[in-house]
Amino acid sequence: MLRxxxxxxxxxxxxxxxxVALEKSTGFPVNMVWHGDTEVPASDVIVLPGGFSYGDYLxxxxxxxxxPIMRDVVAKAKSGVAVLGICNGFQVLCETGLLPGVLMRNxxxxxxxxxxxxxxxxxxxxxxxxxRKDQVVRIPVAHGDGNYFADSNTLDELEGEDRVVFRYAHSxxxxxxxxxxxxxxxxxxxxxxxxxxxxxxxxxxxxxxELPLGGTDGRRMFExxxxxxxxxxx
Amino acid sequence: xxxxxxxxxxxxxxxxxxxxxxxYKTLLEILAREPSLxxxxxxxxxxxxxxxxxxxxxxxKTLPTTGPQVIQGPGENAGIxxxxxxxxxxxxxxxxxxxxxxxxYQGAATGVGGIMRDVFTMGARPVANLNALRFxxxxxxxxxxxxxGVVAGIGGYGNCVGVPTVGGEVNFDAGYNNNxxxxxxxxxxxxxxxxxYSAAKGVGHPVVYVGSKTGRDGIHGATMxxxxxxxxxxxxxxxxxxxxxxxxxxxxEACLELMASDAIIAxxxxxxxxxxxxxxxxxxxxxxxxxxDLDKVPQRETNMxxxxxxxxxxxERMLIVLKPGSEHEAETIFRKWDLDFAVIGKTTDxxxxxxxxxxxxxxxxxxxxxxxxxxxxxxxxxxxxxxxPILPEWVKxxxxxxxxxxxxLLASHHLASRRWVWExxxxxxxxxxxxxxxxxxxxxxxxxxxxxIAATCDVTPRYVTADPTMGTKQAVVETWRNLTAVGAxxxxxxxxxxxxxxxxxxxxxxxxxxxxxIAEACHVLEFPVVSGNVSLYNETNGIGIPPTPAIGAxxxxxxxxYVSDHALKRDGDVLIxxxxxxxxxxxxxxxxxxxxxxxxxxxxxxxGDELKAGRLVRSLIREQVTxxxxxxxxxxLLVAIAEMAxxxxxxxxxxxxxxxxxxxxxxxxxxxxxxxxxxxxxxxxRILERSRLLDLPxxxxxxxxxxxxxxxxxxxxxxLTELRQVHESWLPELMANP
Numbered sequence: 001m002l003r004x005x006x007x008x009x010x011x012x013x014x015x016x017x018x019x020v021a022l023e024k025s026t027g028f029p030v031n032m033v034w035h036g037d038t039e040v041p042a043s044d045v046i047v048l049p050g051g052f053s054y055g056d057y058l059x060x061x062x063x064x065x066x067x068p069i070m071r072d073v074v075a076k077a078k079s080g081v082a083v084l085g086i087c088n089g090f091q092v093l094c095e096t097g098l099l100p101g102v103l104m105r106n107x108x109x110x111x112x113x114x115x116x117x118x119x120x121x122x123x124x125x126x127x128x129x130x131x132r133k134d135q136v137v138r139i140p141v142a143h144g145d146g147n148y149f150a151d152s153n154t155l156d157e158l159e160g161e162d163r164v165v166f167r168y169a170h171s172x173x174x175x176x177x178x179x180x181x182x183x184x185x186x187x188x189x190x191x192x193x194x195x196x197x198x199x200x201x202x203x204x205x206x207x208x209x210e211l212p213l214g215g216t217d218g219r220r221m222f223e224x225x226x227x228x229x230x231x232x233x234x
Numbered sequence: 235x236x237x238x239x240x241x242x243x244x245x246x247x248x249x250x251x252x253x254x255x256x257x258y259k260t261l262l263e264i265l266a267r268e269p270s271l272x273x274x275x276x277x278x279x280x281x282x283x284x285x286x287x288x289x290x291x292x293x294x295k296t297l298p299t300t301g302p303q304v305i306q307g308p309g310e311n312a313g314i315x316x317x318x319x320x321x322x323x324x325x326x327x328x329x330x331x332x333x334x335x336x337x338x339y340q341g342a343a344t345g346v347g348g349i350m351r352d353v354f355t356m357g358a359r360p361v362a363n364l365n366a367l368r369f370x371x372x373x374x375x376x377x378x379x380x381x382x383g384v385v386a387g388i389g390g391y392g393n394c395v396g397v398p399t400v401g402g403e404v405n406f407d408a409g410y411n412n413n414x415x416x417x418x419x420x421x422x423x424x425x426x427x428x429x430x431y432s433a434a435k436g437v438g439h440p441v442v443y444v445g446s447k448t449g450r451d452g453i454h455g456a457t458m459x460x461x462x463x464x465x466x467x468x469x470x471x472x473x474x475x476x477x478x479x480x481x482x483x484x485x486x487e488a489c490l491e492l493m494a495s496d497a498i499i500a501x502x503x504x505x506x507x508x509x510x511x512x513x514x515x516x517x518x519x520x521x522x523x524x525x526x527d528l529d530k531v532p533q534r535e536t537n538m539x540x541x542x543x544x545x546x547x548x549x550e551r552m553l554i555v556l557k558p559g560s561e562h563e564a565e566t567i568f569r570k571w572d573l574d575f576a577v578i579g580k581t582t583d584x585x586x587x588x589x590x591x592x593x594x595x596x597x598x599x600x601x602x603x604x605x606x607x608x609x610x611x612x613x614x615x616x617x618x619x620x621x622x623p624i625l626p627e628w629v630k631x632x633x634x635x636x637x638x639x640x641x642x643l644l645a646s647h648h649l650a651s652r653r654w655v656w657e658x659x660x661x662x663x664x665x666x667x668x669x670x671x672x673x674x675x676x677x678x679x680x681x682x683x684x685x686x687i688a689a690t691c692d693v694t695p696r697y698v699t700a701d702p703t704m705g706t707k708q709a710v711v712e713t714w715r716n717l718t719a720v721g722a723x724x725x726x727x728x729x730x731x732x733x734x735x736x737x738x739x740x741x742x743x744x745x746x747x748x749x750x751x752i753a754e755a756c757h758v759l760e761f762p763v764v765s766g767n768v769s770l771y772n773e774t775n776g777i778g779i780p781p782t783p784a785i786g787a788x789x790x791x792x793x794x795x796y797v798s799d800h801a802l803k804r805d806g807d808v809l810i811x812x813x814x815x816x817x818x819x820x821x822x823x824x825x826x827x828x829x830x831x832x833x834x835x836x837x838x839x840x841x842g843d844e845l846k847a848g849r850l851v852r853s854l855i856r857e858q859v860t861x862x863x864x865x866x867x868x869x870x871l872l873v874a875i876a877e878m879a880x881x882x883x884x885x886x887x888x889x890x891x892x893x894x895x896x897x898x899x900x901x902x903x904x905x906x907x908x909x910x911x912x913x914x915x916x917x918x919x920r921i922l923e924r925s926r927l928l929d930l931p932x933x934x935x936x937x938x939x940x941x942x943x944x945x946x947x948x949x950x951x952x953x954l955t956e957l958r959q960v961h962e963s964w965l966p967e968l969m970a971n972p
Binding site: 010011013014016017020021036050051052054055056057110111112113114140142144204206207212213214 | 386389390393394395396478479480481483484570571572656657658659660661662663664665667668670679794
């Protein structure tokens with residue numbers, strides 16, 4: 001059993017995509033929750049989807065972080081509900097302070113949509129249990145502001161606490177500048193909070209959850225959520 | 235009438251509105267009085283080339299527009315074809331050329347926004363965007379600025395709205411140095427029992443304005459798009475509209491939510507000529523009058539006049555005629571999405587469009603006359619005389635050998651990879667893209683089903699320049715072939731006719747020839763035109779663009795299990811070329827690059843052979859005999875094979891050609907009606923035989939080599955990495971050096 005809710009902000013545009021991917025990957029129906037509501041229905045997992053919430057006319061995710069529903073999302077996250085932020089959702093998580101750092105404009109200054117390869121750094125989070133550490137997976141990115149930045153103390157802390165979840169890497173797992181699509185500090189593509197339950201990443205796992213789309217590497221994130229819930233239930 | 239207006243209609247004022255003296259005289263006769271300034275403005279946009287199609291209508295009427303698959307042909311916001319099982323595909327292509335040259339980011343962005351509104355107006359959710367872009371020579375001082383602005387604008391809009399941009403084409407040619415072309419196509423998906431039209435039938439119904447507020451932007455945009463450029467064209471910047479994709483996204487969701495109810499009688503977007511054109515068309519189609527109270531129009535700026543409000547082209551606005559009593563339900567939905575909602579008028583039985591503002595009647599015009607009185611010109615035309623064909627021997631072989639020639643071509647501005655462009659477009663959002671950009675046609679799934687929609691756009695202007703009829707026939711056929719190559723049944727096309735000044739008979743002759751080409755190809759292929767757009771006056775200081783009838787096309791994939799693409803995949807396969815090989819080098823990319831000129835007739839199209847080859851290829855795809863299929867087009871056979879090898883990262887060994895034609899003409903000729911297919915070696919003979927039985931030439935042309943190079947006996951070998959490097963680096967390098 002997995003109770004998942006996807007928050008819909010005005011301007012979200014991957015909300016349906018992630019709902020479909022979750023449902024197809026886990027077999028359980030997913031709630032859509034309007035940003036203007038004040039309470040998320042009882043959920044094991046809350047997803048903040050990709051898109052351009054509020055047009056991203058201010059800093060990306062900054063407006064959405066102050067949406068009425070976010071007060072409850074933050075409260076639930078702090079009380080132990082797992083939260084996944086994808087792309088714009090990652091930006092929102094950083095803006096709420098649930099995750100550290102900020103996503104800046106891509107180093108190329110251009111929007112970029114393509115498959116990238118990622119090295120799994122932490123396979124213990126709610127959303128990465130079904131991967132192996134150091135496994136290389138292919139998942140697309142599609143963003144103009146995916147350049148992860150945090151001060152070096154924060155970055156050291158993230159690395160020291162094993163909170164980097166994915167890094168941009170070559171297909172052989174090598175992490176270097178050439179494998180970095182957007183200028184992110186230390187090739188960081190996704191991070192987690194200290195509890196391993198709140199995960200944010202720029203790539204879009206919902207875009208590669210079944211073979212007709214070209215691959216299934218993204219599906220494991222949703223299956224991980226299901227496995228984590230099953231484990232928690234004992 | 236507002237007869238206190240402090241102005242007098244002078245000849246200059248009439249000319250500033252783009253009306254000829256003759257046209258103004260006609261207007262006086264129709265009204266039997268002088269128009270008010272607002273009325274003059276209203277007529278000037280309704281009679282503009284952009285809105286009235288006055289130069290082109292006569293010829294557009296000759297195009298085939300019907301077929302069992304057609305639900306809606308030209309005349310509505312977009313065309314509609316049946317996909318079966320209650321699904322319909324709504325699509326159209328439209329130009330935004332003039333604004334994109336003046337202000338590339340906003341011009342292109344609002345082009346994308348406008349075409350999406352045309353599609354969701356009809357009840358369809360937009361599911362794919364495409365675009366056909368033509369820029370000037372790569373080394374022209376404005377080209378890079380225009381490329382980067384247009385691409386960023388298309389991406390900025392489509393990415394934010396969340397509709398994947400899945401395909402298109404980008405060309406560079408000095409003929410577009412001063413007039414670029416930005417043609418945007420949108421494909422939407424609707425239920426056949428939930429299609430919405432623009433006829434405002436019934437009297438006393440509320441006319442509702444939704445979306446963004448009205449500002450002063452875009453006034454006279456339609457008129458600008460109906461005139462040539464001169465040295466002062468930059469001064470027209472204020473006529474370019476500004477787009478807001480976030481509002482468009484909200485508008486799509488709100489409209490689709492309202493459409494799920496039973497509240498709407500008619501709906502139309504406010505595109506070119508804004509409030510004027512939408513009210514006139516809706517009232518005319520519904521056979522009613524309309525009364526508008528401009529005081530109710532949501533306004534972004536203060537002190538706007540009736541004239542400005544009627545002519546504004548502010549974006550992201552729609553006009554809806556509601557069933558009485560459903561105003562509250564509708565308003566709740568639009569408020570939820572933070573959009574403006576205002577009842578600004580009602581339908582009447584007067585047959586007149588009556589516009590009031592601050593207590594004054596600013597316009598009082600008969601609707602039928604307004605909507606239907608635009609002049610129709612049968613402009614004088616001179617047919618283009620096509621050049622004689624040239625022999626392949628007349629074009630020299632490449633100095634650097636066949637494989638060297640291939641490298642040169644793959645790195646040329648004609649054929650270099652467009653990845654730099656399409657990676658700036660989100661082509662995967664909505665989670666249904668199954669054939670990505672860079673293929674013959676893109677394919678998106680019909681959400682939640684096994685069906686797919688294939689879409690493509692194409693035209694080869696150098697062919698059309700040489701022979702408008704044959705060249706345009708080729709453009710139609712090329713889209714048909716692209717759809718076939720991904721396994722789709724071609725359904726219908728949209729045409730975006732980009733030409734120079736039609737008042738010059740040779741230009742009008744290009745347009746006429748082009749229409750004849752479309753008519754013939756569409757008739758034979760049973761591939762009707764269901765929507766379209768004409769953009770004339772693409773010229774500057776008397777120099778016009780190459781004739782560019784861009785064709786957008788859609789096809790149906792009955793089951794996405796049987797989708798094909800051009801990437802080589804299966805080791806041990808052999809490659810077969812289907813179709814006649816005559817080594818046609820006239821008007822080819824090869825001739826342009828290696829002879830540095832374009833001459834002779836363009837490659838002829840045999841529609842009968844196209845039908846046969848297309849049917850054969852579709853059958854083979856559905857029998858799952860092929861593992862890759864590619865249509866042979868620009869650059870010819872060897873370029874097609876190289877593209878297949880690069881896409882699949884699989885090496886091939888080419889078999890030497892042993893026929894009578896010069897070798898380079900066989901490898902680089904652009905003979906039409908050809909496909910390369912990848913099949914298992916043991917199936918090859920059977921397939922060659924099937925082709926011969928249809929009287930279609932076919933031969934084995936290569937085999938998968940198991941290595942990572944392209945090898946040709948007696949010529950040597952070139953590693954795929956080397957081909958990829960030259961193919962992929964041209965555009966990024968061009969754009970990296972501003």
